Amino acid sequence: MADALPDLTPRDHSRTFFVRGLKTLLPTLITLYLIIWAWEFLWDNVGRHLIWVLQNIQYQLAGQEAQWGAIRRVWMTDRGEWQWWAQVVGVALAVMIVYLVGLLVGNLIGRTFWRLGEGLALRIPIIRAIYPAAKQITDFVLYEKSAAPDDRRVVACRPHSNGVWSIGLITGPGMKSLEAISGEELVTVFVPSSPTAFSGYVLVVPRSELVELPLKVEEALRILVSGGVLAPGQTATKLPSPAEV
Secondary structure, three states, X not given: OOOOOOOOOHHHHHHHHHHHHHHHHHHHHHHHHHHHHHHHHHHHHHHHHHHHHHHHHHHHXXXXXXXXXXXXXHHEOOOOOEOHXXXXXXXXXHHHHHHHHHHHOOOHHHHHHHHHHHHHHOOOHHXXXXXXXXXXXXXXXXXXXXXXXXXXXXXXXXXXXOOOOXXXXXXXXXXXXXXXXXXXXXXXXXXXXXXXXXXXXXXEEEHHHOEEOOOOHHHHXXXXXXXXXXXOOOOXXXXXXXXXX
């Protein structure tokens, strides 16, 4: 039974219950949208190519009696669309490949070979211009919890006015040339925008002017994406300078 409401016009009544329904369904719809997006991303970029590899292996194993059209009909419908189970197999293989790569680079030998491959790839000019920036972004966003947290602390800074604070993330040390001019230790802070937290601007701020917030990166991004609605009530502390550590 619906909650009792004061006397409302039919328009206000319908709007009230529509907003309630939207608030109830929207989190589920957003979750489903992200799951579908992840599924399509894995299928389009990895899964379908792995299925193509399986088709070629099947063709080679069939020998002289192999017919490419017959093999394609196993994986695709008569309208040229992928069977639903083919997509399931492709996405499952993509997830397995991602896991195996993580397992590979998790040991010393795997990391050595991976870095050797990175070094060879970075000799190509176009890759050298794109790959380092993409790697830094992914390393920052998908950081491991076991990594040193000091480089990814959530802080508050005042980029515009002494009375207005912005939430930012320490991404690294400041520029040495600026430190020589200012005479202070500087740090680089990325201030995300809201609600698109993956865009924003970079500040080079004196360490002494930052306030460290007792938040995880995930919590800070949640605050920014929600426009401050999901803000945990926690106490801020002054970011210690190197002399105080």
